[in-house]
Amino acid sequence: MKLVKNVLGRVFAVWAAIVFIGSMLVIIIPLWFIARQEEPRRTINAFKLFHPWIAFFFIFSGVRRRFVGLHHFEKEKSYVVVCNHNCFMDVPLSSCGIPVPNRTIAKAEMAKIPLFNVIYRGGSILVDRKSESSRKRSYIAMRKVLNYGLTMCIYPEGTRNKGKVPMQQFHDGAFRLAVDSKKAILPTVLFNTTKVMPRDKSFYFWPTPVEMHFLDPISSAGKTVDELKEETWQVMRDYYVAKGGFQEAV
Structure with a gap:
């Protein structure tokens, strides 16, 4: 049974890659033009393009999505959305699961991949973590995104949790x-x-329902960076463990 599942996982991976890349080629030209627009028009238009594309990918790759807590997004408000990060599947789930126009922070190396560079430049703020000047530029860019009334999506763990x-x-x-x-x-x-793309398997894809839970917003008013960080970490960790997320991730 394990051998059969391993083989099927590779077959599903081939199919998921075909669906992803094939559908990406459809949007790449309009996205190329959108990526050259000024903010906030660029993010808003990229959001309109990404949403149906990623929805198509999830449907035809066999992965069903469930969202909890969408009511926390209030009209005319922007947020700093922070997500846990376990595998590559987190990015398409989170960036397009957020119901309002948003940008995410991404490694500058991703923009060096052919075709993907257009995707990342259209929907992300790129940062070279080894460069102090790059980190400063990305921070200024994120401030501008919020000032435009848009939302930022960030993975505060910094890298995938392995x-x-x-x-x-x-x-x-x-x-x-x-x-x-x-x-x-x-x-x-x-x-x-991680059930869709396990950490211990390469080129493997298993269609599994995934979920994205938006919790109660945490005000930053009157708090230090450390206080806000610790409160958020504790809330997310406790919720993740209580819902069984730790068991599925290890």
Whole structure:
């Protein structure tokens, strides 16, 4: 049975790649033009393009999505959405699961991949974590996104959680951004993405329902960066463990 599942996982991976890349080729030209627009028009139009594309990918790859807590997004408000990060599937789930125009932070190396560079430039703020000047530019860019009334999506663990803990400790960036811009943090917990793309398997894809839970917003008013970071980490970790996320991730 294990051998059959391993073989099928590779077959599903081929199919998922065909669906993803094939559908991406359909949007690549309009996205190329959108990526050259000024903000906030660029993010708004990219959001309109990404949503149906990613919905198509999930439907035809066999992965069903469930969203909890969408009512936390209030009209005319922007947020700093922070998500846990376990695998590559987190990015399409989270960036297009957020129901309002948003940008996400991404590694600058991703923009060096042919075709994907258009995707990342259209929907992300790129940062070279090894460069102090790049980090400063990305922070300024994120402030501008929020000032435009758009939402930022950030993975405060900094990288995928490959350890045997429910959630890695958070970096300061998202919380400094929230404090400086006076925006609320919207804690968001992703479930089952590692069942779709397990950490210990290469080129493997298993169609499994995934979930994205938006928790109660956490105000940044009157809090230090460390206080906000610790409160958010504790809320997300406790929720993740209580809902069984730790068991599915390890």
